[in-house]
Amino acid sequence: MKIKFIILMLAMVGYFTSCYDDKSNDSIKTINPLVIDMGGVPTSMSAFLLDTLEIKPVVYKIGSDDADLSYKWEISGNDIIPFVLDSTMTLKAIVSVAPNSNPYTIILTVTDNRTNLQNYEKFSLSVYSNLGKGLVVADTRDGVNTDLNLIMSQNFTENFLQQFDEKDNTILKNVYSTTNNGKLIEGLATAIMTSFYDDNRILTVTTDHSVLQMDPFDYVQGMVDNEIFFIPIPEERFKPMCLMYDNSAYYELLIMDHVVYARRTRWGNKNYSASLEASDLSPYRATLGCSFIEGSNTRSLYVYDELNGRFLKCPYEYNELQVVQPTGTGPFDLNNVGKMNALFMAPGKDDAIYTVFETKDGGKRYLYTFDGGTLYVPTCSALKLYDLTSYPGIMNTVGFDSSPLENVLYYATDKKVYSLLLEGTNPQTFERYEVEDPNEKITSIMVWRKGWQGKMKFKDSSSGEGYYTDWAMNRMMLITIYNESTKEGKIVAVPIMNIGSGILEKDKDFHQVYEGFGRILCIAPQTV
Structure with a gap:
């Protein structure tokens, strides 16, 4: 009976305590100091x-x-x-x-x-992303590694939709290392190329031992080296030599250890195909080629075959390297120009191909020009052969370039820029630009070829403002300069005046200078 009474009391206590709602914690709040x-x-x-x-x-x-x-x-x-x-x-x-x-x-x-x-x-x-059209600048601060910079300005960016005033010039330094956690490109850049088709945006960079791809909208490193090739290349043969682009057939070409590889830039493709063979199945040794980065004029891209001393033509399908069929007679044989070192190849006036050669002993230099014909037929014709050896500074050049508007070969030593006028029977050369600072040296020259991208101010005394503005395509010379004392590089954009005479504007008030780089290795338009 006592046990039952105790159990009953415990049950009653449990009932009343369970009905009691303890409000004490409701008024306590945790405060983070x-x-x-x-x-x-x-x-x-x-x-x-x-x-x-x-x-x-x-x-x-x-x-x-x-x-x-x-x-x-x-x-x-x-x-x-x-x-x-x-x-x-x-x-x-x-x-x-x-x-x-x-x-x-x-x-x-x-x-x-x-x-x-x-x-x-x-x-x-x-x-x-605010990265767009402009000029890509590859430079080095340590002489070992490369970084990429981007200039977006009136000279390199302005187009119908995007207008730039000089005050809007933007120089984005160290873009590559900034977007890749401080990492630099190992090695020194030798070439840069951008391609853009069907939203397939690719910026390709080569060094002496590597190939890199990235999206030019962010510069984040993408595929590298053999990731870019359908068929892997042995490590000992991974030696990029020349990067080219054909804007007619939309192909990017790469010479790797004297062998040519093609990458179609359409339909999202990022990979180079198997190496191209010569149409006669003979061995070849490609060393240099030329690019048509502007326009769709169906002109053919060519490479120089040092082994056989000949030019090989790229057809529209880029499935081989065609042995050319010369038409008519000319000053040289396109299939046997001699075994020389090709120093420069690029389109000249009327899309003729200009090639500067040096003899193997380094004693003489020549300019060969030929009409390359179209992508659809294997015929072409030799035009002119010039002995350049006696022209001032020609044996000590740091760069060459040409313009589709002028029958002119531009060349530069480390102190001067010259124009060689090729018209007539007696070509003449003239000094057009000179570096005055004894610590500064010219490292390269480039004629701006991008159509409807970039403008330039040209001196005009008849204008109320003293100048007029026009598109920079084929009318602007870019000169890269390095100061040995300050270890800084710069780019000088100079108007080309009086088309046909190769005259560069002397009034420095019309020169646009972009400074603050390391030693500039190479430059290229960013076209996206």
Whole structure:
């Protein structure tokens, strides 16, 4: 009976206690003494690639004037390896992650180093690309590795849809290393080429031992070396020699250890095909070729075969290298020009192919010109042969170029730029530009060939403003210069005046100078 009474009492106590609602915890709130105050600023934001991102929270610890706080801003998302952007209260960092339709996540972690107490704030960052048409500049600071820079300006970028004033000139330095976590391109760049067709955007860079691809909208490294080839190339033969582009048939060509490979730039293709054979199945040794980077004029691209002393023609299908069929008689045999070193190949006036040769002993130099015909037939004809040896500075050149508008060969020594006028029976050469600073040396020259991309100011005394503005295509010379003392490189854009006479504007007020680079290795239009 006593046991039953005890059980009954316990049951009654349990009933009444279970009905009691303890309100004591409702009035207790956990307060984190570390405060991250955004002042009403949204935590979702957007920025362009290579912009400087700034976020300015106010962080403090309640009840402490001298709190020992540390900060970590970490970014993650979109398959990147998370990394720290900054370690101060105010974030100030270059946006170096690739543009993406999905936002990145930034986490600010604040730590009280005395108590290990932490607080967090989350941000959402959408990144867009502002990289577009312009001039790609490959340079080196250490003489071993390469970085890429991009100039977007009136000279290289302006078109019908995008107009630039000189005050809008943008020079984006170290674009490649910034978007690749500080990594440089190993080796020294030898060539750059951009192609864009059917949304297949590719920037190709070669060094003496490597080939890299990247999207010119973000410069994030893509495929490298044998990843780009359908059939792998032995490591000992991985020696890029010449990069070319045919804008008529939409092919990019690469000479690798004297063998030619073709990559069609349409339909998303990124890979080079198997090596091309000569149409007569004979061995060849390609050393140099020419590019038609502008227009769809159906002109053929050619390579020089040093082994047989001949020119080989690329047909529209790019399935072989055609042995040419010369038409008529000319000053030389296109299938037997002699075994010389090809120094330069490019289109000249009326799309003739200009080739500068040097004899194997280095004692003489020649210019051969020929009409290359079209992509659809294997015929072509020799035009002119010039002995260049006696012209001033010709044996000490650092670069050559030509223009489709002029029968002129431009060449440069490390101090002067010359134009060789080829019209008539007695070609003449003239000095057109000279470097005055004894510490400066010219390293290359290039005629700007991109159509409807880039403008130039030309001197005009009859104009009220003293100048007129026109498209830069074939009317602008780019001269790269290196200062041995300051270890800095620059580009000088000079108007070409009086088309046909190879005259460069002497008034430096009309020269546009882009400075602050390392030693410039090569430059190329970015066409996307």
